[in-house]
Amino acid sequence: MAEQVDVVVIGLGVGGEEAAGRLAEAGLNVVGLDPRLVGGECPYWGCIPSKMMIRAANLIAETRRVDGMAGTATVQPDWAPVAKRIREEATDNWNDQVAVDRLVKKGVTFLREAGTITGPRRVKAGDREFEASRGIIVATGTVPVIPPIDGLAGTPYWTNHEAIEADTLPASILVLGGGAIGLELAQVFARFGAEVTVVEGAERVLSIEEPESSELAQKALEKDGITFRIGIHAKAVQHDGNAFTVTLDDGDTVTAEKLLVATGRRVDTERLGLDKVGIDPSAKHVAVDEHVRAAVGVWAIGDVTGVGAFTHTAMYQANVAVFDILGAEDAPVAGYHAMPRVTFTDPEIGVVGQTEKQARDAGLDVKTAGSQIPSSSRGWIHKAGNDGFIKLVVDNERGVLVGATSSGPTGGEVLGALAVAVHAAVPVHSLQQMIYAYPTFHRAIGDALKAL
Numbered sequence: 001m002a003e004q005v006d007v008v009v010i011g012l013g014v015g016g017e018e019a020a021g022r023l024a025e026a027g028l029n030v031v032g033l034d035p036r037l038v039g040g041e042c043p044y045w046g047c048i049p050s051k052m053m054i055r056a057a058n059l060i061a062e063t064r065r066v067d068g069m070a071g072t073a074t075v076q077p078d079w080a081p082v083a084k085r086i087r088e089e090a091t092d093n094w095n096d097q098v099a100v101d102r103l104v105k106k107g108v109t110f111l112r113e114a115g116t117i118t119g120p121r122r123v124k125a126g127d128r129e130f131e132a133s134r135g136i137i138v139a140t141g142t143v144p145v146i147p148p149i150d151g152l153a154g155t156p157y158w159t160n161h162e163a164i165e166a167d168t169l170p171a172s173i174l175v176l177g178g179g180a181i182g183l184e185l186a187q188v189f190a191r192f193g194a195e196v197t198v199v200e201g202a203e204r205v206l207s208i209e210e211p212e213s214s215e216l217a218q219k220a221l222e223k224d225g226i227t228f229r230i231g232i233h234a235k236a237v238q239h240d241g242n243a244f245t246v247t248l249d250d251g252d253t254v255t256a257e258k259l260l261v262a263t264g265r266r267v268d269t270e271r272l273g274l275d276k277v278g279i280d281p282s283a284k285h286v287a288v289d290e291h292v293r294a295a296v297g298v299w300a301i302g303d304v305t306g307v308g309a310f311t312h313t314a315m316y317q318a319n320v321a322v323f324d325i326l327g328a329e330d331a332p333v334a335g336y337h338a339m340p341r342v343t344f345t346d347p348e349i350g351v352v353g354q355t356e357k358q359a360r361d362a363g364l365d366v367k368t369a370g371s372q373i374p375s376s377s378r379g380w381i382h383k384a385g386n387d388g389f390i391k392l393v394v395d396n397e398r399g400v401l402v403g404a405t406s407s408g409p410t411g412g413e414v415l416g417a418l419a420v421a422v423h424a425a426v427p428v429h430s431l432q433q434m435i436y437a438y439p440t441f442h443r444a445i446g447d448a449l450k451a452l
């Protein structure tokens with residue numbers, strides 16, 4: 001006999017945890033399922049520990065910038081405090097008891113089980129089955145893509161999990177994939193003294209962002225001593241018990257103590273029972289409408305929806321789902337035209353909305369303009385580590401920004417102003433009339449607007 005509840009949430013990463021807690025607090029009878037840690041990737045193997053690593057690596061880089069600007073300084077990098085901080089402060093040694101207690105206190109019935117959809121509004125978890133009168137939320141996230149490279153399977157390669165859990169750093173590491181994960185972690189490892197090679201299959205790193213961003217990121221990481229092999233794939237991988245030897249398409253080999261596979265993420269929904277509710281289980285993502293509904297009685301949120309694999313997307317969609325499920329009259333609807341994202345390399349690369357290419361491909365009448373951080377007053381004052389730029393993508397017909405990139409020492413923070421402009425379609429004319437405080441990094445937005 002199925003147990004009667006209001007909502008079953010399958011997957012308790014950032015999206016599922018938020019939705020389950022909020023619905024329970026609103027008085028619904030909610031069951032939350034996750035066979036792994038409540039909180040998912042972000043707190044245990046993603047955003048939070050990786051940004052702790054980046055904070056530490058940036059302290060090293062800033063110390064190295066003292067010479068010639070503020071005296072002399074030497075720094076002896078030590079991974080031990082970073083590993084300790086991640087273990088003790090970020091992840092509780094990869095124990096989610098605090099998160100489980102918080103969820104249960106909100107009224108959620110938590111089961112450490114995988115969920116399988118068995119029919120409309122029905123979910124099986126272990127030996128229990130639930131019938132959810134309001135519906136099911138699918139929030140199952142993504143898993144790393146492991147490319148079918150000859151010899152790779154069966155070797156002790158790292159994904160983000162092993163990289164984040166590392167107590168000691170290797171002397172050398174090959175990073176396969178020059179996306180956000182690959183670049184952020186490559187720079188951390190290099191700043192702590194590892195010899196790092198990044199192998200990127202596409203024609204440039206961060207290939208979905210502006211070409212200027214790719215160039216900036218690669219140059220910055222090269223300054224940290226990282227070697228890049230761009231536009232080339234790994235053909236074969238060997239591990240001799242101590243080190244990896246990776247053979248590239250052109251026959252070259254790279255040897256390294258560790259191999260980090262950071263070649264993207266994919267949904268893992270084949271065995272979730274999506275076909276029982278009319279959703280194609282082999283689709284690349286679970287498609288959702290503006291209420292994040294995926295089918296009758298099914299909502300999907302977070303990475304699984306494929307609209308931007310970021311924690312802020314999962315939280316945003318969770319909010320939309322909660323209001324829709326509660327039947328709120330003024331329920332928000334989801335829109336993604338001002339999707340912000342920040343790659344936390346140094347310099348940070350913040351982007352919102354469309355790139356120039358995306359805007360042109362969408363048939364817009366596009367105009368672009370930019371400014372360089374080093375030639376802005378604040379950038380010039382800042383000097384060491386001042387690389388970066390602002391790029392604006394304007395829809396000429398509407399006279400509004402449809403996208404922008406803000407890179408630099410605080411590129412992710414400066415992005416905030418541009419995100420407001422894209423989100424609210426603030427007229428370019430109005431942005432040009434604004435006063436930009438002197439001498440801030442965000443004043444470079446004003447310089448870019450003048451160039452339009």
Ligand SMILES: Cc1cc2nc3c(=O)[nH]c(=O)nc-3n(C[C@H](O)[C@H](O)[C@H](O)COP(=O)(O)OP(=O)(O)OC[C@H]3O[C@@H](n4cnc5c(N)ncnc54)[C@H](O)[C@@H]3O)c2cc1C
Binds near residue numbers: 012047048051141
């Ligand atoms: C190294 C790294 C760094 C990152 N840095 C950032 C960053 O700085 N900023 C940012 O915004 N994003 C960042 N991200 C992305 C961010 O972590 C994800 O976008 C976010 O975790 C997605 O949340 P989610 O709830 O959709 O999925 P997840 O966090 O992946 O959680 C999904 C949960 O579903 C569970 N699950 C799967 N199948 C089932 C099933 N059948 N039944 C029950 N449970 C199931 C899983 O066990 C998991 O706990 C980073 C990711 C990585 C890997």
Ligand SMILES: NC(=O)c1ccc[n+]([C@@H]2O[C@H](COP(=O)([O-])OP(=O)(O)OC[C@H]3O[C@@H](n4cnc5c(N)ncnc54)[C@H](O)[C@@H]3O)[C@@H](O)[C@H]2O)c1
Binds near residue numbers: 176
């Ligand atoms: N700061 C952040 O917000 C942040 C940080 C890390 C991750 N994330 C999220 O996690 C997602 C996954 O990150 P990711 O870096 O794994 O994926 P990604 O898709 O961003 O980058 C993967 C890279 O690997 C390359 N690649 C794919 N197959 C390859 C192969 N066989 N050989 C060589 N290169 C190959 C791709 O061309 C691409 O550049 C991101 O898209 C992002 O949404 C966000």
